[in-house]
Amino acid sequence: MNFQTRKSKKLKNRIKATKTSPLPKMSLSKTQYGLIFLNTAFRLYSSLYMIIGDCDETFNYWEPLNLLLRQFGKQTWEYSPVYAIRSYAYLIPYHIIGKILHLFNVTPLNVFYGLRVIALGGFTSFVELNLFANLDNYSTNLANWWLFLTSVNVGMSHGGSALLPSSLALQTTLLANTYIFKSTVISTEKVNDKGGNLLKAITWYFVGGLLGWPFALALGLPVGVYTLWQICQQRLSSVVLIKIGLILSSIVGAITFIDSYYLQKLVFVPINIVLYNVFGGEGEGPEIFGIEPLSYYILNLLLNFQFVLPLAALGVLINPFITTNAKKFSAIVSAQLVIWCGIFFSQPHKEERFMYPIYPLIVLSAAISVSKLTSLVKSKMPRFAYYAAQFGFIAAVFVISVLRIVNLVENYAAPLEIYQAVSQLPTSSTQQVNVCTGKEWYHFPNSFHLPTNYRLKFVESGFDGLLPGDFHEPTNSITESTTFIPSHMNNQNKFESDKVISIEQCDYFVDNTQLESIPQLIRPDLSVVDSTKWYVLQCNKIINPNGKHNLIGRLVYIPQWARRLVPYKVEYMDLCLLKRVREDEKV
Numbered sequence: 001m002n003f004q005t006r007k008s009k010k011l012k013n014r015i016k017a018t019k020t021s022p023l024p025k026m027s028l029s030k031t032q033y034g035l036i037f038l039n040t041a042f043r044l045y046s047s048l049y050m051i052i053g054d055c056d057e058t059f060n061y062w063e064p065l066n067l068l069l070r071q072f073g074k075q076t077w078e079y080s081p082v083y084a085i086r087s088y089a090y091l092i093p094y095h096i097i098g099k100i101l102h103l104f105n106v107t108p109l110n111v112f113y114g115l116r117v118i119a120l121g122g123f124t125s126f127v128e129l130n131l132f133a134n135l136d137n138y139s140t141n142l143a144n145w146w147l148f149l150t151s152v153n154v155g156m157s158h159g160g161s162a163l164l165p166s167s168l169a170l171q172t173t174l175l176a177n178t179y180i181f182k183s184t185v186i187s188t189e190k191v192n193d194k195g196g197n198l199l200k201a202i203t204w205y206f207v208g209g210l211l212g213w214p215f216a217l218a219l220g221l222p223v224g225v226y227t228l229w230q231i232c233q234q235r236l237s238s239v240v241l242i243k244i245g246l247i248l249s250s251i252v253g254a255i256t257f258i259d260s261y262y263l264q265k266l267v268f269v270p271i272n273i274v275l276y277n278v279f280g281g282e283g284e285g286p287e288i289f290g291i292e293p294l295s296y297y298i299l300n301l302l303l304n305f306q307f308v309l310p311l312a313a314l315g316v317l318i319n320p321f322i323t324t325n326a327k328k329f330s331a332i333v334s335a336q337l338v339i340w341c342g343i344f345f346s347q348p349h350k351e352e353r354f355m356y357p358i359y360p361l362i363v364l365s366a367a368i369s370v371s372k373l374t375s376l377v378k379s380k381m382p383r384f385a386y387y388a389a390q391f392g393f394i395a396a397v398f399v400i401s402v403l404r405i406v407n408l409v410e411n412y413a414a415p416l417e418i419y420q421a422v423s424q425l426p427t428s429s430t431q432q433v434n435v436c437t438g439k440e441w442y443h444f445p446n447s448f449h450l451p452t453n454y455r456l457k458f459v460e461s462g463f464d465g466l467l468p469g470d471f472h473e474p475t476n477s478i479t480e481s482t483t484f485i486p487s488h489m490n491n492q493n494k495f496e497s498d499k500v501i502s503i504e505q506c507d508y509f510v511d512n513t514q515l516e517s518i519p520q521l522i523r524p525d526l527s528v529v530d531s532t533k534w535y536v537l538q539c540n541k542i543i544n545p546n547g548k549h550n551l552i553g554r555l556v557y558i559p560q561w562a563r564r565l566v567p568y569k570v571e572y573m574d575l576c577l578l579k580r581v582r583e584d585e586k587v
Contacts (some may be wrong), residue, residue: 043121043161063075071474094115134186164356170360207251251498301362422557439518472487
C-alpha cells in the first residue's frame with residue numbers, strides 16, 4: 001500500500017491554498033476511501049461485539065443511565081448523595097440519545113447497542129475522521145498513516161467504545177488536538193482564526209476534564225502555556241483570556257446545575273472526585289482497590305499498541321525537531337504524553353482506563369514519526385525494497401491488531417451472550433424476577449439486558465469488598481432515586497451483608513463451571529449439582545482465569561486452520577444461565 005499517493009507539487013499547492021482557505025475541499029484517493037471504510041468497519045465491530053472489560057463501566061455508568069431511562073439499576077457508593085463523586089451531568093448526552101431511541105420503541109437491549117454505535121464508537125470514528133481530514137490538508141502521507149494506525153489499534157477499539165469519562169476524554173482530547181493542529185499548522189494568517197481554534201481546543205479540554213474526568217485537564221496544560229505565550233508575544237489579543245473565563249464559567253455552571261438538580265443540593269462533582277482521589281483520608285482513596293508496579297502500564301500499552309508504542313516513544317523525542325511546518329504542534333503532542341505518563345506512572349493505583357485519554361496521542365505521535373521516517377527511507381532504499389518493507393509493516397500491524405481484538409471477543413464475550421439470552425426471557429408476570437449471580441458479579445454487562453420486571457441480585461460468593469446496592473425505584477420524580485440515601489454504604493470497600501440475598505430467592509442464576517467456588521451450582525461437565533432445583537438454559541465458553549494457557553493463546557486469537565503451525569493453548573470454562581425448577585416442573 002503506497003501511503004504517499006500525491007506528488008510533492010500537489011502537496012505544496014494544497015499547503016499554499018490553506019493561506020486563503022483553512023479547509024480546502026479534498027479530493028480523496030482510492031487508498032483513502034479504503035481507510036475510511038476500514039475505520040468505520042472497526043468502530044462498528046467494536047460497538048457491536050467488544051467486551052465490557054471493566055465493571056466500573058457497568059456499575060458506575062451503564063447502571064445509573066439505566067436508572068435515568070428505565071427507573072431501576074444497581075447503585076455504587078459513589079452515587080450515594082453522602083459522597084457524590086459521580087456526575088449525572090456526564091450521562092445527560094447519552095440519556096438524550098436513549099430517549100430518542102425510546103421514541104422508536106427500541107428494546108432496552110437495542111438501546112444499549114444503539115448508544116454504543118451512535119454515541120460511543122460512532123463519535124470516536126467521527127473525531128478520528130475529523131483529524132484525518134485536517135491532517136490531509138498538510139500531508140497526505142501523515143493523514144493516511146494516522147487513519148490506518150488509529151483504525152486498527154486495539155486500545156482505540158475498546159477505549160473508544162466504552163461508556164467511561166476517560167473515554168470521553170479520549171474523544172475530546174482528539175478534538176482539542178485537531179483544533180491545535182488547525183491553529184498552529186493549517187490556520188490562515190489571520191490572528192482571529194488562530195485564536196479561535198485555540199479557544200475551541202481549550203473548550204474541548206474543559207468538556208473532557210469537567211464533564212468527563214477532572215484529571216484530563218492536565219492534558220490542556222501545554223496548549224494553555226502556548227496560548228499565554230502567544231498573548232505575551234502580542235500575537236493574540238488578551239481578550240482570549242476573557243473568552244476562556246466565560247467558557248469555563250458556562251461549563252462549570254451547566255454541570256453544577258444538572259448535578260445539583262439530581263442531588264437537590266449545591267454540588268460540583270469534579271471537586272469531590274479530586275478530593276477523594278488525591279486527599280482521601282486513611283483507609284480511603286484509590287489505593288484500597290489495589291496497587292500495581294510500573295510494569296503494569298508498560299505491558300498494558302504494549303498489548304494495545306505493539307509496534308506502534310516504540311514508534312510513539314521515539315516520536316516524543318524527535319517529532320518536534322524533524323517536522324517541517326508542524327514543530328509547535330508536535331511539541332504540544334509530545335508534552336501532553338510526557339505530562340500524562342509523569343503523573344499516572346507514579347501513582348500506586350493503576351487501571352487500564354486511566355490511559356484512555358492519551359491513546360489517540362500515542363497513535364498520533366507514532367503516525368508523525370512513521371510518516372517522516374518512511375519519507376526518509378524511501379529516498380535511501382531501492383523502490384522494490386521500500387514498498388516490500390512498508391507492506392510488511394502494514395500487514396504485521398493489521399494482522400496482530402485483528403488477532404488481538406478477536407482474542408478479546410472470543411475469550412471474554414460470554415457475559416454479553418448469556419445476558420442477551422436473559423433479555424429474551426418472558427415478561428408476562430408483573431411479579432419481580434430475580435436474576436442472581438455470585439462469583440461472576442463483575443461480569444454483569446448492565447441492566448439494559450434485563451426485561452422490565454427483572455432485577456439483578458447478588459448472593460454470597462466469598463467476595464469481601466463492597467458490592468453495589470439498588471437504586472431506590474421512584475414512583476413520581478427521578479429525584480426520588482437520586483436523592484435517596486442508601487443504607488450501609490461506605491467509601492472504604494468494606495463488605496456489607498445487605499447487598500446479598502439468599503439463593504432461595506433467586507429465579508435465575510448465572511454461574512461458571514470453575515470448581516471449588518461459592519456457590520457451586522454447575523460442574524465442569526455442565527451437569528447441575530442439584531437437578532431438583534436448577535436446570536441449564538444456555539452456556540457459553542469464557543477463558544478460565546485459573547486455566548493453563550500458553551503465551552500466544554493469552555495474547556492473540558489463532559484461527560483453527562492455523563493451529564497446526566502455531567502453538568495455541570487456551571483453557572476455557574463455561575458461563576451458564578440456570579433456571580430454578582418450578583413446582584409444576586418437578587417430577
